[in-house]
Amino acid sequence: METILSINNLNKIFGKKIHAVNNVSFEIKKGNVYGILGPNGSGKSTTLGIVLNVVNKTSGDFSWFNGSLETHDALKKVGAIIERPNFYPYMTAQENLELVCKIKNIPFTKVTEKLELVGLLDRKDSKFKTFSLGMKQRLAIASALLNDPEILILDEPTNGLDPQGIRQIRDLIRLIASQGTTILLASHLLDEVEKVCSHVVVLRFGKMLYEGPVDAMASNEGFFELQAKDSNALITILMNHNSVEKCVEEEGKVLVFLKNKLEADELNQFLFENQIVLSQLIKKKHSLEEQFLQLTK
Incomplete structure (x- = not known):
């Protein structure tokens, strides 16, 4: 080019x-x-x-x-x-x-x-x-x-x-x-x-x-926003996944932050195999604003 x-x-x-x-x-x-x-x-x-x-x-x-x-x-x-x-x-x-x-x-x-x-x-x-x-x-x-x-x-x-x-x-x-x-x-x-x-x-x-x-x-890994009937069970299972860095419960939803790349279908399959059925799964990226503030702080 x-x-x-x-x-x-x-x-x-x-x-x-x-x-x-x-x-x-x-x-x-x-x-x-x-x-x-x-x-x-x-x-x-x-x-x-x-x-x-x-x-x-x-x-x-x-x-x-x-x-x-x-x-x-x-x-x-x-x-x-x-x-x-x-x-x-x-x-x-x-x-x-x-x-x-x-x-x-x-x-x-x-x-x-x-x-x-x-x-x-x-x-x-x-x-x-x-x-x-x-x-x-x-x-x-x-x-x-x-x-x-x-x-x-x-x-x-x-x-x-x-x-x-x-x-x-x-x-x-x-x-x-x-x-x-x-x-x-x-x-x-x-x-x-x-x-x-x-x-x-x-x-x-x-x-x-x-x-x-x-x-x-913006971070390539981003994070997931999940919801299930039992948030505690969801978090317990999630923390056993190699790509998950931490989980934060917020207003009935579980925010899942990653340390390695993880696709939505892979995560859904992993949770289903561990008897967790999700009612919500959204993959998000950190906004440009969040990244900019981190760079310039």
């Missing part, structure tokens, strides 16, 4: 004390949605600023498209929104995007195409000043997509939006990704990353704590 962006041992130090980005390394592969997740001040925006050439690195390296292009040329294949949308308030949506096309030497035909993509074609003749915050953000995304970039970079794309606006932006990100555009977004919202990203990089105080698929961040 083609590597869009490679970051190696990246560092950024402000002044003498603030190590904003601390030896960060990861790769962005084509066709995925990546999230840089971390609390405010964790180095997310600084990392994006460095790879977009608006912040100077202290040390380390990054390269675009397997190093085949210099950064200046590579950024022509990148769409990015790292600040609040900035358009002319008395110009219409279409006029604002046509101005971007003029500056970047892009055919005007792209304007209608991108307005339709972000759901603003019916408001193409409305002035920017009449737009809600969510509409302004969608127009900014349309602007960033005018050059059909290989990768779209978004810094806190749902920040300040109401629930409807948040949902619209998330749906739009999924739509853009489904059409083959690689996406890299920075967020402090666990829910956002869990719902739209395939891969995640977790940062805290500039240091990388995790990098990999979102699904793999």
